[in-house]
Each structure stands twice: as structure tokens, then as C-alpha cells.
Amino acid sequence: MRGRGMRTAVFRLLVLVGLVAIWEAGTWAADNPFFPRPSTIVVRMHELWFSGPPTALFLTEGAVADILPSLGRMALGFAGGALGGVVLGLAVGLSARVYDYLDGVLQFLRAIPPPALVTVFLVLFGFGLRMQLAFIMFSIVWPVLLNTADGARSVEPLHLQTCQAFRLSRAERLFRVILPSALPKMFAGLRLALSLSLIVMVFSELLPGTTNGIGFQLTFAYQSFDLPAMWAGIVLLGVLGYLLNELFLVVERRVLAWHHAAQRLVG
Amino acid sequence: MLEIDNLSHVYGGGTPNEHHAIDGLNLSVAEGELLCIVGPSGCGKSTLLRSIAGLITPTGGQVKVEGNLVRQTPDNLAVVFQDYSRSLFPWMSVADNVALPLRRKNMDKSRRREAAQEALESVGLEAAGRKYPFQLSGGMQQRVAIARALAYRPTLMLMDEPFGSVDAQTREDLEDLVLKVRGHHQMTIVLITHDIDESVYVGDRVVVLSKAPAHVVGDLKVDLPGPRDQITTREHPDFVHLRAEVGRLVRGHATV
């Protein structure tokens, strides 16, 4: 099993290397300023962010100015939105009646594309960190909330009867039965929220009035017509997105080990 | 121990889907008795059990456990449901599943763990504590559910078709397990089944219910020479005779 996993990983890596080689050859042949060679992009990424002194873990000042604020915004926004979504979702999902009453409003709030609301947050908070954080939190809270509520609502009835038959307290029922039951759906919502938070983080940095972050770096490259730097920003965001998703999957696999194992058995 | 007086239950009263599950049912169970309740499928057996356990409030009549009117689940009562795969919690280890109800008993953590381990030993699963339910076979999962009920040390144990979802061999093993643990623990057991043989084999007394709305149509004392054995008990003339009688009672009212 493990040997096969290794083989696929190596195979995929080879395919990836092959495709990058084709990309390199294609851009070399086309010689179009809009499409710099991948090697140029990597060199630019190195210059921009990873050629710093060893004492700073090779991070340049540019990296400290671009990457860290972006990641910080995203982490804080994601944490706040996720926490709010989980708590509110559990509260809404505990009662079928409350869920029914709020369902329409929540579906509406989720359907609003977050960028449409950015001006509202601009008016309320002005440009800056507070606005960006509020915007990211507000954007991701709905998918988490709705998925958590859905999970909390679909607790196996026999589990609830078992709680009752063994006289478990409300707190025990909530934390030991309803919360774990809701976890698989909650994680589905959190995964959506993770990719959404990356999107809205970048979007909030593309707006005028931003002074740092990867999105700001993209705008800056756009204005100075620095195409390699622009591609460097895009590749960096792709890598970050990939890594964050992998990290999330590691956590999910740990937390939901029982669920996945049981699923496999059924399947 | 258990007194059921003129119990009735109607689902969806006043709607077109109104269903009378139980109608005027009277029953009393003595301390230490192992009572089997048999009846045709869909006759309201589970409704009866849920009324005794305080999981539903019957629309008429009353249930008393140890002299107290049942309004919610009485203390010292434990339930084993038919569907072990949905009554055990898949996110908890076997030991945690068994120990969870003990939190209501003012025991500290190590005491709870010990009690859970003891209960697992008594159902022959002393090595399974750290496993998760999905890693066990169906019969073993039902043993865990029984251990969970035993660990609680109830004075009244309710079992709702506890062997309905396992294969024949496992079923016999579990029947003997119930007879064995019953000898070790002082408790009253009410076991619901639709299997006529099982009711006679396991019970001290068999009560036969009519089809819905359920009421008692037969009440037989099972006086078989003990200890019971899957082969010899089942070929005993008294067993054969009782089985036939219970069968007639169930059939007679199932086909009307």
C-alpha cells in the first residue's frame, strides 16, 4: 500500500516536472512578455522573497512586508470566522424550529458574493486591518455556520435516545454527542471557508488603500508593468493555497479518523 | 418492580395518520424476573419499551418502576437497543462508550475506567477497550452495548430485540451471555423479541402481545430445568410444548 502511494507520488512529480519543462519550452518559443519563462518567475520569487540573510530564515524584507501580513490577516480572519460559524451553527442547529426560522435569511446571506459587501465594510471601518479582518470573517462565517447547523441537526436519533436513556446532562450531550456528530459536515464547511478566506484576503489587498500584503505586491507589479513579479505573486499564492489545503487535510484526517474508517467499512 | 397500568399510546392523535400502538395494556414484573415480551412485528413492542424507559410519554395509563411513576428515564434503568451500530458512539473508543453513562454516578475517572473494564470482562471483551466500535463485528458491538448497560449496574435492564441484527450463531452466544450475566448481577430484565424460541429459551416468563393496538393475550410461566443449554433445553418436551403454545398465541392474533 505504502509502496504504491510512493510510486504515484513519484509519478505525479515527474508529470509535474514534465509539464513545467513544456511550459518553459513554450514560453521560450513564444517569447511573449506577458508570459515569462517559469525559470524567470522562480528567479524573481527568489529575489523578491527568499534571498534574505540566514538570520531571517532567508526571508527578505519584501517577504516580511508581503507574505507575513497576508498570512496573518488570513489566519486571524479564518480563526474568527470559523469560531463564530461553529458556535452559531451549533446554536442554530440544536433546534429544528430555530433552524427553520433562520434558514431563509442565512441562505440569502450566504448567497451574497462577499466582494459585493466590501464597500459596506469600507464605509463602516475605513481602509485598514480592521476592515479587512471584519470582511474576511463575515465572508467565511456563513458556509461554516450552515454546514455546522446541518451537521448538528442530523444527529442520529438513536444517539439522542441513548443519551436520554443514560440520563446524560445537556453539556455531555452537546460536547460528547452532538458536536462529534456534526464534525464531518463542520469540516466540509471549514474546508470551503479556507479556500474562500484565501480569495477574500487577496481581494481585500487588491483594493486601493492597502499598503502591504501579497495582493498589494500584485497591484504594485501591475502598475509598474513588472510581469515576472506578477507571475511570482500568483505562483506564491498557488503554493500557499496548496500547502494550507494539505495542512487542513492532515488535521481533518486526524480529527475525523473514526469517521473515515467507518465510511470505508460501509463503502 | 415494574407496574404497567392500563397503558395506551396513540401516535399522531387527531391527524389522518393516527395510529393506536398500545391499548389498555396491563403488566407487572417481579423483582429479579427475566421477562420476555413477544408479539408480531409492528405490534407496539418498541413503543412499550420506550414508555417504560421514559423515552416517550404515553397518551394514557401509567408506568411505575419501583413504585415511582415514570416521567423521565428512571435512575437505575439501562437500555440495550437493537441497532448497536447506531446506539454506540462511533467517535469514542469501546471503553469510553461503556464509561460514558457512569459520569452520572459520581465516580472519579479511574473508578469509571475500572468499572468499564469489569463490564467488558463480563461480556468477554476485556481486550477490546481501546478499539473503536467499527473495528468490531456486529455481535461484539452488541456485547459492548450490553457491557455499557451492565457497567451502569441497573436494577432494571430493558433490551429491545437485542439480537435482532446478528447471525444465528452469534445470537445463541448472546442469549447465553444474557443468562450468564443475569446470574452474576442482581437485576430485573425485560427483553423484547419477535423470536418465539428465544423468548422461551431465555425467559422465566413469556408475555404475548396482540398485534397493534397491543394488549396482553397470553402470560406463561417458563418452568424449564436449569441451567439452560442451547441443545438439551431446546429438545426438552416442556420447551417444545411451551414454544408451540406461544406460537399459537402469536399466530392466532397475528392473522386476525
Added chain:
Amino acid sequence: MSAQTLSRAVPASATTRWRRRATGAVCFAALIELLSRTGVADPEFLPPATEIVGRAATLLLDADFRAHALTSALAWAIGLGLAALVAVPLGLLLGSVPIIDAATRSVVEFLRPIPSVALIPLVALVIGTGLQHRVALVVYASLWPILYNTMYGLRGVDPLAKESLRAYGFGPLAVLRRVSLPSAAPFIATGVRLAAGVALILTVSTEIVAGRGEGIGVFIYFAGIAVPARMADILAGVFWVGLFGVAVNALLVAAERRAFRWHHAQWGERE
């Protein structure tokens, strides 16, 4: 949640649920109205609900606003349609050939996480900021959910069904059409529904970042940067975008339900 409600958790009827949803929406609007009218929330930041909805209604009579809204809807529809036209056949191709599936998986895994909004400046440089700018970004963003779900759906096809068809002498194309496509269809539908939401996000984002031309995002953006900001206009615009999103989602869910029923019924007949 008492013992009573637990054991009597009879699901409410559909009419009751709709009534509750409507009541909830009315209460939500009333709350906004109250907060604004009593001055708990500054009416300049949160206009009363009646004013927002009234503004939303009058905007419909405004030719400029209609042009903004139509432009956005057009970019959204063209982009989503093109994405589906590309992603479904591509997904069927990639998903049916195991070796290509394995090879492209890594590419998909690396391209998918790139937040599509990061491409807004680049695409603006390459093809300019007209309708084509929005359509290109919408296509890119909507491609992934559809492609991923199509490939995922093909992976779940019962090999036995494929083999039995092949045993009767059907060629690979017939197998694709008769077994793979129908069994992957529900997944493709889910992909399209997810993509519809993503497409809306990209339409509005691109319009706001571009900050010129026509589009509901442009309308909202200008209402926001005006001094003082025209909050009722912003929220009326948001109201219409949200309503559009809810309507599209509801429509697609309903369509999926119908299609599923047909799907299952046909499957049942064949077995």
C-alpha cells in the same frame, strides 16, 4: 431541548417550514428597521429595511442600473456556460483514462488552489478590462469545481456495470455514454451549482477591482466611494445580487432533484 421535544421530533411539514422561513425573513427585516429607526445603528450606515427594499424596487426602473445588472448577468452566464462546455468534456476525457487521470491529478491539485482573484491584474494586462476580462476570470474560476466533480464522479462508476456492457460488445464510447456519463451526472450537476456561486464572486470582484465600465460591482463600488457613501444604493445592489444567487441556487437544486429522480428511476428499471 427537553426530553419531550426530543422524542417527539416529528419533522415539520413543508408548508410550516416555508411559513417559518418567511416569518424569519420578515423578522430580520423588522430588526434592521428597528435598529435604524431607533438610532441604535446610525441610519447613515444602516438605512431602514423599508428604505433598502424601496430603493431596490426603484432601481429596477432605472435604465442605468438595469444596464449594470444585465452586463454582470451576461458576464456570469457566458463565463459559466463556457466553463461547463470546456470542463465537462475535459473531465470525461481525463477521468475515463486512468493514466491521464493520475497524471493530470497533480496539475489539477496545483492549479486549483490559486485564488482566482489573484489573476485579476494579470488578465487585465493581457486582454484589457472589458467584458472579456470578466468572462475569462469567471471561466477560470468556474472550471475547477466542474472539472473536479466530473472526474470525481467518474471514479465512482461501478466497474461491473462497465464490464457487463463491454461483455455485450459495446465500445468504449458507448460505455462512456451509457454508463459513465449517467452515473457521473449528479456529480457534474453539483459541480455546476458550486461553480455558479464562484462565478458570481468572480464577476463582482473583477468589476470592483477594475472599478470602471458597467456592472453591478461597479455600481456598488461607486456608491461606496461617493462622499457621503450612498449606503441605501450599496445595500439595494447587494440585495439584488444576493437574491440572484439564492434564485440560481434554488433553481439548480430543483433541477438536480428532478434529474436525480429520472436517473434513479432509469437505473432501477435496468436492474
